[in-house]
Amino acid sequence: MVAALAARHHVIVVDLPGCGQSPPPPSYAVPAQAGQVAALLDELGLRRVAVAGHSSGGYVATALAEQRADLVRSITLISCGPSMDALLPQPLILRALLSPPLGPLLWARRSDAMIRKGLSATAVRPIDVPDDLVADLRGTGYRTFRAVLRRNAEYITARGVPERLAALRVPVLVVFGAADPRWKPASAQRYAALPDARVDLLPGVGHLPMLEAPEATSELLLQFTAAATR
Numbered sequence: 001m002v003a004a005l006a007a008r009h010h011v012i013v014v015d016l017p018g019c020g021q022s023p024p025p026p027s028y029a030v031p032a033q034a035g036q037v038a039a040l041l042d043e044l045g046l047r048r049v050a051v052a053g054h055s056s057g058g059y060v061a062t063a064l065a066e067q068r069a070d071l072v073r074s075i076t077l078i079s080c081g082p083s084m085d086a087l088l089p090q091p092l093i094l095r096a097l098l099s100p101p102l103g104p105l106l107w108a109r110r111s112d113a114m115i116r117k118g119l120s121a122t123a124v125r126p127i128d129v130p131d132d133l134v135a136d137l138r139g140t141g142y143r144t145f146r147a148v149l150r151r152n153a154e155y156i157t158a159r160g161v162p163e164r165l166a167a168l169r170v171p172v173l174v175v176f177g178a179a180d181p182r183w184k185p186a187s188a189q190r191y192a193a194l195p196d197a198r199v200d201l202l203p204g205v206g207h208l209p210m211l212e213a214p215e216a217t218s219e220l221l222l223q224f225t226a227a228a229t230r
Contacts, residue, residue: 001210004218009050009225014040016060018144020136028147030155034063041071050225052076054210055182056152062161065168074171074228076221077191079180079207083160084153086187088180091121098146107142124179124206125213162190165197172197173224175217177205198224 005011017025017033025032037060041049051072053061058080065072081087090098097106097118106114115137116129165172176188178201185201192199200220202213209217 048073054078076173081183122207127211171228182207
């Protein structure tokens with residue numbers, strides 16, 4: 001999606017702490033991760049940005065707006081579960097990769113094919129997984145991934161995302177796959193109660209709209225950001 005978005009916007013793609021090429025942080029707590037994103041935006045001298053996050057990245061985007069309203073013009077949440085009660089039973093391959101005792105052993109021996117299979121398990125349509133995404137996931141350790149999942153759960157258990165956003169009065173776009181196997185697709189409608197929210201469900205799409213339907217997802221984001229700047 002980056003090329004389509006960059007044709008109209010200055011796009012900054014962030015590797016969150018401990019993921020991709022970013023080093024491990026002192027804490028994987030969602031507010032701490034948001035603090036590091038805020039520090040990056042401060043260093044770049046940016047204000048009032050359109051923030052977009054997929055899945056757990058949506059929690060960081062929400063926490064960023066909670067901490068620094070001056071930095072956030074709008075928020076796009078892609079496949080971002082509103083609370084833990086919306087979580088579905090996970091595909092077998094993901095349970096095997098993420099749960100002891102097999103998880104650490106399988107994680108250390110992941111092939112590129114296994115990483116692609118793990119990603120595809122949350123998609124509904126066939127997807128082409130880019131090599132750079134595989135490389136980023138290969139660089140993410142088992143303990144890091146588990147820590148991120150635990151901290152995400154803590155964040156949305158303490159307070160659901162719609163409730164957090166209700167206090168912010170920031171324009172919100174919610175994009176969900178209508179066949180998401182990770183989060184109950186109907187749970188996306190919980191965001192519809194927000195006064196400045198738009199909710200779009202993509203038919204025949206799973207948890208990875210940016211890979212399953214990149215053109216449609218990009219167009220939704222571009223339309224939303226254009227309206228949010230008026």
